[in-house]
Amino acid sequence: MGGLWDEIRTALHGVWQRRWIAVAVAWAVCLAGWLVVSQIPNQYESRARIFVQLRSILPGEGIATQQEQQKDIDRVRTTLASATNLEKVVRGTDLANTVATDRDVADRVAGLQKKIKITAQQDNLFEITATADSGKLSRTIVQKLIDIFVEDNLGTIRDEASQSLQFLDQQLAQRQKALQEAEAKKADFQDRYLGSLPGTGTLSERLSAARTQLAQVNQELAAAQSALAAVNGQMAGTSATVAGAGGGGVAGPARARLSAIQGQLAEARARGWTDSHPDVIALKSQLSAAQSAARNEPVYSGGGGASANPLYLSLRAMQADKAAQVAALTNRKAQIEADMAAIDAKIAGDPAAAQEQAEIDRNYQVLKAAYDKLLADREQVKLRSQAAGQADAVKFNVIDPPTAPRSPTAPNRPLLLTGVLIVGLGAGLAVAFGLSQLAGTFPTTARLEKMSGMPVIGSIGEVVTATQTALRRKRLQMFAAASAGLVVAWVALLGLEMLQRGMSA
Numbered sequence: 001m002g003g004l005w006d007e008i009r010t011a012l013h014g015v016w017q018r019r020w021i022a023v024a025v026a027w028a029v030c031l032a033g034w035l036v037v038s039q040i041p042n043q044y045e046s047r048a049r050i051f052v053q054l055r056s057i058l059p060g061e062g063i064a065t066q067q068e069q070q071k072d073i074d075r076v077r078t079t080l081a082s083a084t085n086l087e088k089v090v091r092g093t094d095l096a097n098t099v100a101t102d103r104d105v106a107d108r109v110a111g112l113q114k115k116i117k118i119t120a121q122q123d124n125l126f127e128i129t130a131t132a133d134s135g136k137l138s139r140t141i142v143q144k145l146i147d148i149f150v151e152d153n154l155g156t157i158r159d160e161a162s163q164s165l166q167f168l169d170q171q172l173a174q175r176q177k178a179l180q181e182a183e184a185k186k187a188d189f190q191d192r193y194l195g196s197l198p199g200t201g202t203l204s205e206r207l208s209a210a211r212t213q214l215a216q217v218n219q220e221l222a223a224a225q226s227a228l229a230a231v232n233g234q235m236a237g238t239s240a241t242v243a244g245a246g247g248g249g250v251a252g253p254a255r256a257r258l259s260a261i262q263g264q265l266a267e268a269r270a271r272g273w274t275d276s277h278p279d280v281i282a283l284k285s286q287l288s289a290a291q292s293a294a295r296n297e298p299v300y301s302g303g304g305g306a307s308a309n310p311l312y313l314s315l316r317a318m319q320a321d322k323a324a325q326v327a328a329l330t331n332r333k334a335q336i337e338a339d340m341a342a343i344d345a346k347i348a349g350d351p352a353a354a355q356e357q358a359e360i361d362r363n364y365q366v367l368k369a370a371y372d373k374l375l376a377d378r379e380q381v382k383l384r385s386q387a388a389g390q391a392d393a394v395k396f397n398v399i400d401p402p403t404a405p406r407s408p409t410a411p412n413r414p415l416l417l418t419g420v421l422i423v424g425l426g427a428g429l430a431v432a433f434g435l436s437q438l439a440g441t442f443p444t445t446a447r448l449e450k451m452s453g454m455p456v457i458g459s460i461g462e463v464v465t466a467t468q469t470a471l472r473r474k475r476l477q478m479f480a481a482a483s484a485g486l487v488v489a490w491v492a493l494l495g496l497e498m499l500q501r502g503m504s505a
Contacts, residue, residue, distance in 0.1 A: 014436025015429060023482045026428030030486060033420030034493060040416075042408035045131045046138035048146060049400040052124040085148050086112045093140045116145070125399070135405040142402035168378040175371040182364040207340065214336045221329040228322035234266050235315045258290040263314035413497045421490045 015022060079085065086109045090096060099105050115131040128145050132138035265283045273280050449456040464472070 011433060011436070015432040018432040018435050019479055021435060022428035022432035023479065023486070024428070025431045026424040026486060027482070028424075029427045030420055030424035030489070033423060034417060034489075037411070037413060037416045037420060040411045040413075041133050043131050043133065043410040044135040044138045044405040044407075045129060045409040046135070046142045046402050046405055047127060047129050047400065048142045048398065048402040049121075049125060049127045050146060050149065051397040051399050052126065080118055080145060080149055081113060081116050083109050083113075085145075086116070088148060089141055089144045092144050094137055112141070116141070118145075128402075131409070139402045139404045146398065146402070164381045165378065168374060168381060172371070172374050172378060175367060175374055179364075179367045179371050182360070182367050185360050185364075210336055210340045214333065214340070217329055217333045217336060221326065221333060224322060224325045224329055228319065228326055230269070231315055231319045231322055234269075235312065235319060238266075238312045238315060258287070259310040261287045261290050263311040266311060266315060267318055407501050414494055417490060417493050417497070421486070424486070 087105060089112060090099065090105055090108045095108050099108055112130075117129045119127045119129070121127060126149075128142050128149075130138050130141040130145065132141055261283060265280065265287060268277070268280050268283060275281070275284075
């Protein structure tokens, strides 16, 4: 422990002997360092935060549209600090006064790329930070970036809508031309092959429709023939005339009503109505009452021997109606069979016609469906574009406007000035200590004995006169003043820095 203390004392003695060199080196390093620190330009940082709100312009716009909008926002955010946008910043701010050529603009853009930072935070919140040589310039740069952010998003949305409309118009024109050609082919085929054939649609569709109609007509014809046979059977068992009592009587109203009800009942059965039908039940009830009334009605004498039977007349009218119905259905059946024969003949005469028509119709339907879809898409894009012109789909809210910094954020001059002072003092001590190690003197007898390897008998002390003591005291005061001046200079620089910040604030 004693040896270590001796080494420390020896080092301190060597430094003290060269204290003026240490002070001179410290002053030189501090002056140079403080000069460099003073030349570092102030950097002012401005910040702003904006909130991007996505909203659906039209009803029915789902998640897919919002995802596309989010992609557009992310793309603009990543390209906001691009060279093109930063060139707009340079030319739209006070930086334009410092450029004269395109080379100068490129240099300013390269510098801005290092001083601008865009950070995406949660919930569509973005923070824009810019650093410049003045607070006003940094705030102007951030405001310009916000303007570009808004313009690029809204402009991109409208430009994409316009480009989409142009593309859809081109596609619609092409589809319309192809559709017109398909319609011309379809009309030409109709004229060449189907103009004389009945029905609509393809040959197979017309033949299928004819078969369906024929089956329906056969069912109706069978029902009409059955009804005609029933009426003929009723007429065979019904007398054409009704004879009066005693050969000269005339039927009264009750008997006439009885004949009318019987005719209605026969007509109902001819239609196929059963005894459980409500109308048949009602007619039977009326028939019973009419029979009772006819039995009690007296017979009036008249000039004729017999009268026409109303029931027979009704059945004969029904017979004529059913016969006409059967004849009409027979003619309809013959016409449908003739149409089927004509279609079969056309197919047999030109087997490729059906295939050609199917291909023409298939191509036409495909083109028609594509054209209708494009037309609907165009209307949707047009409507969205018109809505975007009146109400923006992406709304921007400036949460925190660009700040106007009054104190520089960099450099930290108090810290740098203090660091220079510490480095200067350390450099002075290091130089003095190094020179002491290079010198060939021995501050103590123990060090001389250790270095020479020979015993040291004794040492002679220095005799200092009063004049020398006064001189040394004066030099010590000068050294203290020089050292204190270094600290005073540091304090003065700190005070000047604080004063400048206070004045700028």
